[in-house]
Amino acid sequence: MPSPKIKSVPVLIALVVVLFFSGLRGASAASGERSVYHVVLTGMINEASAQWVKDGINRAIDEGADMVILEMDTPGGTIQASQGLSDFIFSDLDIEVVAYINTKAYSGGTMVALACDSIYMDRRVGMIGDVAPVTPTGEMLPEKVQTVVRETMANYARRRGYPVALVQAMVTPDYTVYRLRMEGDEEGAYRFVRDVDMEPWPEEKIDSIVSREVIVAAGELLTLATPEAVEYGLAAGGVTSRLHLFDELGVDAGSVERIYLTWTQRLLTFLNMLSPLFLIGGLILIYMELNEPGLGLPGILGAICFATFFLVKYSLQYAELFEMTLFAAGIALLMIELFVIPGFGFVGAGGILLIFVSLVLMLQQFRMPTSPTEWKAFQFNLLEVTGVFLAVIVGLLLLVRYMGKLPFLSRVIRTETMANAMAYSGVVSDEGSGTAVASGPVGDIGMTITTLHPSGKAEFGERQCDVTAEGEYIEKGTKVEVIAVRGSRLVVRRA
Numbered sequence: 001m002p003s004p005k006i007k008s009v010p011v012l013i014a015l016v017v018v019l020f021f022s023g024l025r026g027a028s029a030a031s032g033e034r035s036v037y038h039v040v041l042t043g044m045i046n047e048a049s050a051q052w053v054k055d056g057i058n059r060a061i062d063e064g065a066d067m068v069i070l071e072m073d074t075p076g077g078t079i080q081a082s083q084g085l086s087d088f089i090f091s092d093l094d095i096e097v098v099a100y101i102n103t104k105a106y107s108g109g110t111m112v113a114l115a116c117d118s119i120y121m122d123r124r125v126g127m128i129g130d131v132a133p134v135t136p137t138g139e140m141l142p143e144k145v146q147t148v149v150r151e152t153m154a155n156y157a158r159r160r161g162y163p164v165a166l167v168q169a170m171v172t173p174d175y176t177v178y179r180l181r182m183e184g185d186e187e188g189a190y191r192f193v194r195d196v197d198m199e200p201w202p203e204e205k206i207d208s209i210v211s212r213e214v215i216v217a218a219g220e221l222l223t224l225a226t227p228e229a230v231e232y233g234l235a236a237g238g239v240t241s242r243l244h245l246f247d248e249l250g251v252d253a254g255s256v257e258r259i260y261l262t263w264t265q266r267l268l269t270f271l272n273m274l275s276p277l278f279l280i281g282g283l284i285l286i287y288m289e290l291n292e293p294g295l296g297l298p299g300i301l302g303a304i305c306f307a308t309f310f311l312v313k314y315s316l317q318y319a320e321l322f323e324m325t326l327f328a329a330g331i332a333l334l335m336i337e338l339f340v341i342p343g344f345g346f347v348g349a350g351g352i353l354l355i356f357v358s359l360v361l362m363l364q365q366f367r368m369p370t371s372p373t374e375w376k377a378f379q380f381n382l383l384e385v386t387g388v389f390l391a392v393i394v395g396l397l398l399l400v401r402y403m404g405k406l407p408f409l410s411r412v413i414r415t416e417t418m419a420n421a422m423a424y425s426g427v428v429s430d431e432g433s434g435t436a437v438a439s440g441p442v443g444d445i446g447m448t449i450t451t452l453h454p455s456g457k458a459e460f461g462e463r464q465c466d467v468t469a470e471g472e473y474i475e476k477g478t479k480v481e482v483i484a485v486r487g488s489r490l491v492v493r494r495a
Contacts, residue, residue, distance in 0.1 A: 034251055034255065035064065035067075036066065036068070036249075036255055036256045037056065037057075037059070037067070037069070038069045038256050038257065038259065039060075040071045041053055041071065041073075041109075041112075042073045042074060043073075043075075044075065044076070044077045045074055045078065045081050045085065045112070046272060047078075047080075047081050047316050047365075048269040050082070053070065054088050056068070057088075059259065060259075061093065061095050066095070067097075067098060068095055068097045068098070070089075070098065070100065071100045071102055072099060072101050072105045072112065072113065073102050073105070074104070074109035075106050075107065075109070077107070077108040077109075078108070079149065079376060080364065082107070082109075082112060083108075083152060085112055085115075086111045087115070089112065090159070097116045098118050099113040099116035099119045100242075101113060101119065102122050102126070102242075103122060103125050103127070104125075104127040106127065106129065106223075107131050108131070110128050110130070110153075111149070111156075114167065118160075120235060120236055120237050120238070120245055121239070122238070123226050123238035123239060124240070126229070126238065127223060127225055128229055129170045129221065130221045130223045131153065133145050148376070149171050150172055153170070154167055154168055162234050163233055165192040166215065166216075167234075169216045169221070170223070173221045175196060175216075175218060176214060176217050176218045177195075177214075177215045177222070178192070178194075178198070179191075179232075180210075180211070181210045181211040182208050183209075183210055184208070192232070215232070226238040236248075268312055268316065272312050272316065276384065276387075276388055278305045278308055278309040279309060279359065280388055280391045281305045283389075284395045284399070285298040285299070285301050285302030286298075286299065286302040286303075286331070287392070287396065288399075289302055306327075313362045318365055319362040322361075326357060327354070327355055327359070330352065330355035330356075332351070333347050333350050333351030333354065334348055334355075336351075337351060359385045359388070360385050363381040363384060364377055364378065364381055442483065442484065443481065444460050444481070445480070445481055445482075445495050446465075446467075446492075447480070448474055448476050449476065451473070451474070451476045452469040452474040452492070454472065456469075458492060460482075465490050467480065467482075468491050469491075469493065470483065470492065470493045474492075474494060478494060479495040480492035480495055481494075481495040
């Protein structure tokens, strides 16, 4: 049997190791080493990733850190998310924020980097620039949007001491930017000037130009590799690794605490990119459910889609009780229009409008736009939600056309029900649906086969239909007349 002293050896070794590293940490603190947090931003800059970076910086501030290193490898992102993060960093934070571009930081990534206190880039592959605001299809946005982005970045450049003309040339390709050396300038001193800024110069000032070099010609957007960015004064230096960066900043690698993305933050970032798909799927599934009696699989799946969308937007502080209440009110009005009020009128239109408005508000962190950038984001959100509604219509058309060929969907919902609903609501015609639907049901006479209180079923010839009585209870076996069509349901009264 082992001696008790032998058993205690591992415990003593562990205690010595703990005390050793605790002593190192205490010695580091006593020597005044800077406390540094390391945050990594990769991929597209969207609401989720921008919020995560803000949370990381706030955490560093709350814990008394001296510096945040924001490592970036990003092709850019949305104007709203990029400028929101940039303005947050550019505000008077009680901490130094250093941008480290380990590969590239184009578009919104450049905007974020310029907002930081200083920029370091990978010496071999670092790239920065090309901040032209474009649509999702790659088309250049109009001058009024370029002006906002250009002036925002120029403001960052003035505060940080970067060449303003170079920063403006990253946004708009309409300028030629020169590097000039003027008479009286110190040796090695240059100035960067746009052609439009030189036009009003007097002749004697033009004559004092000693050398003129074109940095970027009109028609081109400025993009810089690390050597040029350092030479032109946009980057503080080029490094070969994180450890090299730590040396440049005078930071001990052991004092750097890296803030990792938690699994919930990774999941939120991924799900946020799928938000339009959740909306499209949710609207289609809810439409299917409203046109099918009882609570079925489409209704459950639709509820899951919307619940996921709401949860993501709520977690990212985009959706609050107000927006969710608007959406719920819109659904309620649609259900009233479908099952209570005959015909399609103001109640149904109001429900669609409330749903539309609530979805737009859930894509932005403001109620009404008050700045040019917010107006542009608002217009983009309107287009996105409009696109979602159009995609829903296309999805329903495809569903009606091909549902019969998909055995699983055929078991979930009846093809005739969907076709009738689409035809009656004017989305498709009877001929275009590819499915036999009732034609001209208003005025038809049938017999109730269940009690209507107020909804139930009635038989018209050999066809059984879901019907709703007009404000009364109707007993089974009563003759009824169709007076209107609501979705897949017929509104009837006693014949």
